[in-house]
């Protein structure tokens with residue numbers, strides 16, 4: 117059995133960053149920016165008023181000073197002329213500040229009579245003028261690769277970028293195997309259960325930027341599995357769920373061998389997730405996940421998502437780890453790395469009592485996988501431990 121680290125290294129060897137494609141900015145949320153982007157203009161492109169009020173000379177900002185209002189500047193419609201001392205221009209938020217003005221007095225601080233204003237209050241210490249380029253300047257770049265968040269989309273729009281170059285989304289085909297499985301919403305017979313991790317993994321993959329094709333459930337027969345693999349053609353990554361272990365009905369290893377898979381590894385020294393397998397099937401990477409629901413989801417977090425991120429060009433890195441203080445003592449760990457379902461609150465992490473890899477209620481309550489390396493010595497409450505956030 118190989119270690120988690122070795123398995124991840126071998127998985128990264130099965131994939132490479134995918135090519136890029138252009139998409140409209142409006143469709144770019146969640147995609148990975150493939151090439152750096154430069155701002156096509158300054159923002160704001162002119163000194164702009166930050167408030168509704170009057171543009172004046174700073175020297176006129178004195179209590180009791182009366183000024184003549186000579187025009188108006190609105191957002192999108194500037195006042196074309198220069199203003200001099202003793203003059204004011206009515207101005208609104210976002211409007212270009214007229215030449216000659218270097219101060220905005222807010223409208224709450226003046227008294228207006230006809231075309232004259234008198235300054236009543238001078239308590240402000242800043243000009244309320246946003247200098248040209250205060251947010252960004254032409255040519256300022258946004259680095260790649262990075263995932264486009266709503267905040268970055270807004271920034272790119274402001275930079276006048278209508279299309280962006282993003283990495284193609286990896287296409288992942290999911291094959292759930294097992295004669296006992298039916299889809300949610302169907303009526304199961306007494307011996308059947310509902311396919312669950314299929315949907316958990318789909319959600320996990322989509323959240324990390326993959327495109328998911330859920331194939332029909334393959335019963336535990338060789339023809340059904342062959343059909344499922346045929347339907348998976350064209351995918352960048354084929355995920356099977358279940359049938360990975362050693363039982364008489366666990367056929368995935370045999371069928372993938374028959375289809376010519378170059379196997380990288382089978383079995384990893386981890387808990388849950390031991391019967392994980394991987395290899396190359398034609399042009400696709402193939403990962404065979406164990407069927408137990410929690411095992412499949414843990415392997416999704418520890419292996420599949422890092423592989424998807426590698427295909428997106430986001431680097432070949434394990435799932436990020438953090439540290440917390442342990443709430444309870446724990447006995448020595450066995451020879452396999454243990455990813456314990458745990459709950460972290462206020463920097464204190466508590467592993468759940470029940471760690472059976474069939475318990476989705478426990479996984480749903482967990483917000484962390486407490487990481488115990490192989491042969492980790494016994495731990496006392498208060499000791500520092502590593503965890504992977506969920």
Ligand SMILES: Nc1nc2c(c(=O)[nH]1)N[C@H]1C(S)=C(S)[C@@H](COP(=O)(O)OP(=O)(O)OC[C@H]3O[C@@H](n4cnc5c(N)ncnc54)[C@H](O)[C@@H]3O)O[C@H]1N2
Nearest residue numbers: 292311312313314357358359360361366390406407408411
């Ligand atoms: N003699 C041994 N038995 C087992 C071993 C072993 O080393 N020796 N390993 C155990 C471990 S660890 C795991 S994990 C499981 C994995 O088995 P498989 O990958 O072959 O999975 P199945 O047998 O097909 O299913 C296990 C379990 O999970 C349920 N399942 C499967 N797919 C789904 C799905 N899409 N949604 C929900 N539930 C699913 C299935 O009904 C079974 O209950 O093997 C142990 N046995």
Ligand code: MOO
Nearest residue numbers: 388389390411473
């Ligand atoms: O490794 Mo199995 O994945 O313990 O349940």
